[in-house]
Amino acid sequence: MTFTVSLVTVGDPDTMTGGYLYHRRVADRAAANDARIDFRSLPTSRFPLPLVAGRSLMRRLARERPDVVLLDSIAAAFVGPFLGPSLPPVAAILHQPPGGIDHGAVRRSLQARLDRAAYDRVARLLVASDDLADTLRKGGLPGDLMRVVPPGRDPATSSVVTPPGDLRAGRGCAVLSVGNWVARKGLLELLSALSALPPDAFTLHLLGDPGVEPAYAARVRARLAAPDLADRVVVHGVRTPAEVVGFYRAADVFALASLREPYGTVYGEAMAEGLPVVGWDAGNLPHLARNGVEGLAVPPGDVPALTEALRSLTLDASLRERMAAAARLRAAEFPTWDDTARMVFDELRRVAKEAGR
Template structure:
């Protein structure tokens, strides 16, 4: 079975990290796999055979225009390569629509779609595009039980659950001096450093994190928040500007209490996982939350949200703290507990160590191979 893992982007967000990690593990297990994506470069060296196709320009275009331009470009690239594969395994709605077009044009391929989550599009064209990207593929996978229920209820499609994995060796430990230097660079000497992953976005609950941090600061807790990531196909500029504009009103200073690190190289991301004191991940919607597993693998205690998807693999007070989503008072209390209770932090690390062996890329790839074989 010749498989192409197809993505609309090489941006190092959860969906593409999943695609790349899955492709590499399939390759390690001897599968005939190739990674195809729109983009100029990969964010780290890879071992799997891959082809990068040029993506659309962002300048002067709307989100709708970029989405449909990306579908067109990916369709063109796949049309010339489709004869090399039996399965086009797409990782997003853009890739799924492009692959379905290639199949409709006569290519003898099976289109598989992994639904990581569904975006909150607002224009009718994008809402319909996303819906068709779930309905049209031959087979649908999801990464959690919650999203199997959502796909069945909202789209009327059955799907198979294949969980994400984590590579515990992706982010090796760094010398203490190097970690101390990273902290000193952002003024974290002697302060409790929360790490956020994903940038300033509504889905990540960033504004709730800002408000909870402000509550901590006003009560005398010397904590700060550093955010990595933020590069996204979607445009969250309005939310980002409004959230950052609220910082002075909250008594927080950008560059002192809130640090925007942006999209960083993979090695540096690993450094921040190691240098921080806890992960603050108060998402209001997630497909899985791969950053949570990555943080746990790096020994970082986690405060997330009491979302159904997190409850599938985390236990509140045992492997993470899970305050109610969008409840800033509860989030503040959880963050305070992590700052003040070293024993709790150790307990959460131990609980995380018990969770991680259940979620490996080796097992994820093995399950995918079973599904590919059944399609044939």
């Protein structure tokens, strides 16, 4: 009999960001695990209006009776008040700490209270990284309920799409950065660091959605128009997973100056394709790449140090090759998406069994 999971999230489950992609890739492997994931989405209304839809959704799930209800961390606040004994067993899958990481202070404070109230009522906390698990424990969430289930290192299931032309564009090195244009991703700091390098040192390729934070995107576009970056940056926008892999394989260095990356899936993907990684010594990056071995991690916010790290890798081909080989070897220890899906479904089956289902 098929094991059924109702995954409660917000908005379009096919959105091209880390948490959504995690769920989609696990769902794609459900049949191989004798399971099924049904997505149940709350509307992307202004906070806290999804609470209204949360009540009716929980009533619906009480009638449908899946084996397990799985709460996405972006939805936990909106259904937490309506969790009760009429529901099947409930677990949560966390890609961010309570309150989220991209909201203003007022919303973050209110949502954190709602998130914690929801997590107090679940049977298991599936957590995307060791770094996030540490943060959650320090914030008072019960460590005995946590299971770390990191994302897979293999980003595409279809044929890889190779980007046209030479990404170096006649310069010494092709640098790749994958991430939506939000302030947390540190794109302005990355551009400032790269702008100090010699004109022939690099061509930077940016993959990601420029439309998430319009005001920030306007600042990025203004910076890109400055003379010190002229013709050295190519903006590609959102690309499919198969296209992203093609860029990994065609680039020389991966760089992302993100201050808070609960896992940093793109770091792991880049390493698996043999790219040395550069970023801040923050978030989960230190758990993935060792500074000076698989990449270079510098103190958060230190743009001159970021410049020197990028200078080392863009100008020294032998260093790039050594770190690339080490990155590929290290990433071979990371789980694949098949491994991740198996861990998720095994844990959810334990939750159902413990509840007597």
